[in-house]
Amino acid sequence: xxxxxxxxxxxxxxxxxxxxxxxxxxxxxxxxxxxxxxxxxxxxxxxxxxxxxxxxxxxxxxxxxxxxxxxxxxxxxxxxxxxxxxxxxxxxxxxxxxxxxxxxxxxxxxxxx
Amino acid sequence: xxxxxxxxxxxxxxxxxxxxxxxxxxxxxxxxxxxxxxxxxxxxxxxxxxxxxxxxxxxxxxxxxxxxxxxxxxxxxxxxxxxxxxxxxxxxxxxxxxxxxxxxxxxxxxxxx
Numbered sequence: 001x002x003x004x005x006x007x008x009x010x011x012x013x014x015x016x017x018x019x020x021x022x023x024x025x026x027x028x029x030x031x032x033x034x035x036x037x038x039x040x041x042x043x044x045x046x047x048x049x050x051x052x053x054x055x056x057x058x059x060x061x062x063x064x065x066x067x068x069x070x071x072x073x074x075x076x077x078x079x080x081x082x083x084x085x086x087x088x089x090x091x092x093x094x095x096x097x098x099x100x101x102x103x104x105x106x107x108x109x110x111x112x113x
Numbered sequence: 114x115x116x117x118x119x120x121x122x123x124x125x126x127x128x129x130x131x132x133x134x135x136x137x138x139x140x141x142x143x144x145x146x147x148x149x150x151x152x153x154x155x156x157x158x159x160x161x162x163x164x165x166x167x168x169x170x171x172x173x174x175x176x177x178x179x180x181x182x183x184x185x186x187x188x189x190x191x192x193x194x195x196x197x198x199x200x201x202x203x204x205x206x207x208x209x210x211x212x213x214x215x216x217x218x219x220x221x222x223x224x225x226x
Binding site: 004033035041042043044045048056091093098099100101102103104105106107 | 119145147149154155156157158159162202204206208212213214215216217218219
Protein backbone atom coordinates (compact mmCIF):
# COMPACT_ATOMS: atom_id res chain seq x y z
CA UNK A 1 0.00 0.00 0.00
CA UNK A 2 1.25 3.46 -0.85
CA UNK A 3 1.74 5.60 2.20
CA UNK A 4 2.62 9.10 3.30
CA UNK A 5 5.83 9.07 5.32
CA UNK A 6 6.49 11.62 8.03
CA UNK A 7 9.71 12.15 9.97
CA UNK A 8 10.47 12.36 12.79
CA UNK A 9 7.66 10.52 14.58
CA UNK A 10 8.47 12.28 17.83
CA UNK A 11 10.35 15.47 18.58
CA UNK A 12 11.09 17.06 21.94
CA UNK A 13 12.77 20.42 21.78
CA UNK A 14 13.42 23.43 23.92
CA UNK A 15 11.56 26.67 23.46
CA UNK A 16 13.27 28.90 20.94
CA UNK A 17 14.78 26.08 18.89
CA UNK A 18 14.07 25.50 15.22
CA UNK A 19 11.97 22.46 14.35
CA UNK A 20 11.74 20.91 10.90
CA UNK A 21 9.17 18.25 10.07
CA UNK A 22 9.35 16.33 6.82
CA UNK A 23 6.81 14.57 4.67
CA UNK A 24 7.12 12.30 1.68
CA UNK A 25 3.76 12.33 -0.13
CA UNK A 26 2.45 9.46 -2.21
CA UNK A 27 3.99 9.42 -5.66
CA UNK A 28 1.54 10.82 -8.16
CA UNK A 29 -0.50 12.81 -5.68
CA UNK A 30 -0.53 16.47 -6.68
CA UNK A 31 -1.86 18.03 -3.47
CA UNK A 32 -0.15 18.08 -0.09
CA UNK A 33 -1.66 19.31 3.17
CA UNK A 34 -0.27 20.11 6.60
CA UNK A 35 -2.62 19.74 9.57
CA UNK A 36 -2.17 20.22 13.29
CA UNK A 37 -4.15 18.25 15.85
CA UNK A 38 -4.75 19.60 19.32
CA UNK A 39 -7.29 18.70 21.96
CA UNK A 40 -8.86 22.14 21.81
CA UNK A 41 -9.02 22.69 18.06
CA UNK A 42 -9.17 19.21 16.61
CA UNK A 43 -7.65 19.01 13.12
CA UNK A 44 -6.64 22.44 11.84
CA UNK A 45 -5.47 23.00 8.28
CA UNK A 46 -2.20 24.91 8.30
CA UNK A 47 -1.23 25.00 4.63
CA UNK A 48 -1.59 23.15 1.36
CA UNK A 49 0.15 22.87 -1.97
CA UNK A 50 -0.91 21.85 -5.42
CA UNK A 51 1.75 20.76 -7.87
CA UNK A 52 4.29 22.05 -5.32
CA UNK A 53 2.88 25.59 -5.41
CA UNK A 54 1.52 26.95 -2.12
CA UNK A 55 -2.21 27.57 -2.43
CA UNK A 56 -3.12 28.66 1.05
CA UNK A 57 -1.15 29.04 4.25
CA UNK A 58 -3.62 31.25 6.09
CA UNK A 59 -3.92 28.69 8.88
CA UNK A 60 -0.30 29.13 9.91
CA UNK A 61 1.18 31.71 12.26
CA UNK A 62 3.22 33.52 9.62
CA UNK A 63 5.85 34.93 11.90
CA UNK A 64 7.20 31.56 12.98
CA UNK A 65 5.88 28.88 10.64
CA UNK A 66 6.91 28.19 7.07
CA UNK A 67 5.97 25.40 4.66
CA UNK A 68 7.75 24.47 1.47
CA UNK A 69 7.91 21.77 -1.18
CA UNK A 70 11.47 21.77 -2.51
CA UNK A 71 10.55 18.89 -4.81
CA UNK A 72 7.65 16.55 -5.53
CA UNK A 73 8.89 13.97 -3.02
CA UNK A 74 9.40 16.27 -0.05
CA UNK A 75 7.30 18.74 1.90
CA UNK A 76 8.65 20.51 4.96
CA UNK A 77 7.10 22.42 7.83
CA UNK A 78 9.41 24.58 9.90
CA UNK A 79 8.83 26.38 13.15
CA UNK A 80 11.36 29.00 14.20
CA UNK A 81 11.43 29.85 17.03
CA UNK A 82 9.32 27.12 18.61
CA UNK A 83 7.06 27.84 21.59
CA UNK A 84 5.35 25.53 24.12
CA UNK A 85 1.96 26.32 22.54
CA UNK A 86 3.20 24.67 19.33
CA UNK A 87 3.12 21.31 21.09
CA UNK A 88 0.74 19.15 19.05
CA UNK A 89 0.65 16.34 16.52
CA UNK A 90 1.38 17.55 13.01
CA UNK A 91 -0.02 15.55 10.10
CA UNK A 92 0.86 15.62 6.46
CA UNK A 93 -1.66 14.33 3.94
CA UNK A 94 -1.60 13.95 0.19
CA UNK A 95 -4.24 13.44 -2.44
CA UNK A 96 -5.35 14.06 -5.95
CA UNK A 97 -6.83 17.53 -6.04
CA UNK A 98 -9.09 18.59 -3.20
CA UNK A 99 -11.34 15.56 -3.59
CA UNK A 100 -11.28 14.87 0.11
CA UNK A 101 -10.15 11.24 0.22
CA UNK A 102 -6.68 12.18 1.26
CA UNK A 103 -4.10 9.84 2.72
CA UNK A 104 -2.58 10.93 6.00
CA UNK A 105 0.82 10.15 7.40
CA UNK A 106 1.26 8.88 10.94
CA UNK A 107 2.13 12.32 12.23
CA UNK A 108 4.94 14.02 14.10
CA UNK A 109 4.30 14.50 17.80
CA UNK A 110 6.02 17.71 18.79
CA UNK A 111 6.67 18.67 22.38
CA UNK A 112 8.21 22.06 23.09
CA UNK A 113 9.44 22.45 26.67
CA UNK B 114 -15.93 29.89 14.24
CA UNK B 115 -16.31 26.13 13.90
CA UNK B 116 -17.97 25.35 10.60
CA UNK B 117 -18.10 21.62 11.40
CA UNK B 118 -19.18 20.66 14.90
CA UNK B 119 -19.06 17.36 16.68
CA UNK B 120 -20.67 18.17 19.99
CA UNK B 121 -20.03 14.84 21.69
CA UNK B 122 -16.35 14.46 22.60
CA UNK B 123 -16.88 10.84 23.54
CA UNK B 124 -19.33 7.96 23.25
CA UNK B 125 -19.42 4.51 24.83
CA UNK B 126 -21.38 1.66 23.30
CA UNK B 127 -21.78 -2.03 24.09
CA UNK B 128 -20.40 -4.47 21.56
CA UNK B 129 -23.09 -5.55 19.13
CA UNK B 130 -25.20 -2.43 19.61
CA UNK B 131 -25.54 0.55 17.29
CA UNK B 132 -23.13 3.48 17.51
CA UNK B 133 -24.45 6.82 16.29
CA UNK B 134 -22.00 9.67 15.84
CA UNK B 135 -23.38 13.08 15.03
CA UNK B 136 -22.05 16.08 13.15
CA UNK B 137 -23.49 19.51 12.41
CA UNK B 138 -22.26 22.08 9.91
CA UNK B 139 -22.99 25.75 9.45
CA UNK B 140 -21.84 26.45 5.89
CA UNK B 141 -24.73 25.78 3.50
CA UNK B 142 -22.26 25.73 0.61
CA UNK B 143 -20.74 22.44 1.76
CA UNK B 144 -21.72 19.71 -0.68
CA UNK B 145 -19.46 16.78 0.14
CA UNK B 146 -19.06 15.15 3.53
CA UNK B 147 -16.65 12.54 4.84
CA UNK B 148 -15.93 10.55 7.94
CA UNK B 149 -12.39 9.65 8.93
CA UNK B 150 -11.36 7.19 11.61
CA UNK B 151 -8.22 7.59 13.69
CA UNK B 152 -6.46 5.07 15.89
CA UNK B 153 -3.86 6.16 18.47
CA UNK B 154 -0.42 6.93 17.01
CA UNK B 155 -1.77 6.72 13.47
CA UNK B 156 -3.05 9.25 10.99
CA UNK B 157 -6.76 9.54 10.15
CA UNK B 158 -7.99 7.16 7.48
CA UNK B 159 -10.93 7.70 5.16
CA UNK B 160 -14.01 5.74 6.15
CA UNK B 161 -17.06 6.80 4.16
CA UNK B 162 -18.40 9.81 2.30
CA UNK B 163 -21.65 11.26 1.01
CA UNK B 164 -22.50 13.82 -1.60
CA UNK B 165 -25.21 16.39 -0.98
CA UNK B 166 -27.30 14.90 -3.78
CA UNK B 167 -27.87 11.83 -1.61
CA UNK B 168 -29.30 11.40 1.86
CA UNK B 169 -27.78 8.02 2.67
CA UNK B 170 -24.68 6.04 1.82
CA UNK B 171 -23.94 2.57 3.10
CA UNK B 172 -20.75 0.54 3.21
CA UNK B 173 -20.97 -2.68 5.14
CA UNK B 174 -21.56 -1.92 8.81
CA UNK B 175 -21.19 1.83 8.24
CA UNK B 176 -23.97 4.11 7.04
CA UNK B 177 -23.86 7.87 6.76
CA UNK B 178 -27.09 9.87 6.75
CA UNK B 179 -27.34 13.45 5.55
CA UNK B 180 -30.12 15.89 6.46
CA UNK B 181 -29.41 18.99 4.41
CA UNK B 182 -32.26 21.05 5.77
CA UNK B 183 -30.97 20.52 9.30
CA UNK B 184 -27.32 20.75 8.23
CA UNK B 185 -26.74 17.52 10.07
CA UNK B 186 -25.12 14.22 9.30
CA UNK B 187 -24.66 11.09 11.30
CA UNK B 188 -22.57 7.94 11.10
CA UNK B 189 -24.19 4.68 12.16
CA UNK B 190 -22.13 1.61 12.94
CA UNK B 191 -24.09 -1.61 13.24
CA UNK B 192 -23.15 -3.85 14.91
CA UNK B 193 -20.39 -2.10 16.83
CA UNK B 194 -17.20 -4.06 17.41
CA UNK B 195 -14.30 -3.47 19.82
CA UNK B 196 -12.06 -2.75 16.82
CA UNK B 197 -14.26 0.25 16.02
CA UNK B 198 -12.93 2.01 19.11
CA UNK B 199 -11.22 5.09 17.69
CA UNK B 200 -11.66 8.82 17.19
CA UNK B 201 -14.06 9.66 14.38
CA UNK B 202 -13.72 12.94 12.52
CA UNK B 203 -16.47 14.47 10.46
CA UNK B 204 -15.29 16.64 7.56
CA UNK B 205 -16.96 18.78 4.92
CA UNK B 206 -16.01 20.66 1.81
CA UNK B 207 -17.29 22.62 -1.16
CA UNK B 208 -16.46 20.21 -3.92
CA UNK B 209 -17.75 22.63 -6.49
CA UNK B 210 -15.84 25.49 -4.92
CA UNK B 211 -12.54 23.68 -4.91
CA UNK B 212 -11.81 24.29 -1.25
CA UNK B 213 -10.16 21.87 1.13
CA UNK B 214 -11.73 19.81 3.90
CA UNK B 215 -12.86 21.37 7.15
CA UNK B 216 -12.74 18.95 10.05
CA UNK B 217 -14.70 18.72 13.28
CA UNK B 218 -12.93 18.16 16.59
CA UNK B 219 -13.68 14.44 16.64
CA UNK B 220 -15.66 12.01 18.77
CA UNK B 221 -13.91 9.26 20.68
CA UNK B 222 -15.88 6.03 20.39
CA UNK B 223 -15.32 3.25 22.88
CA UNK B 224 -16.93 -0.09 22.13
CA UNK B 225 -17.10 -2.18 25.27
CA UNK B 226 -16.97 -5.94 24.99
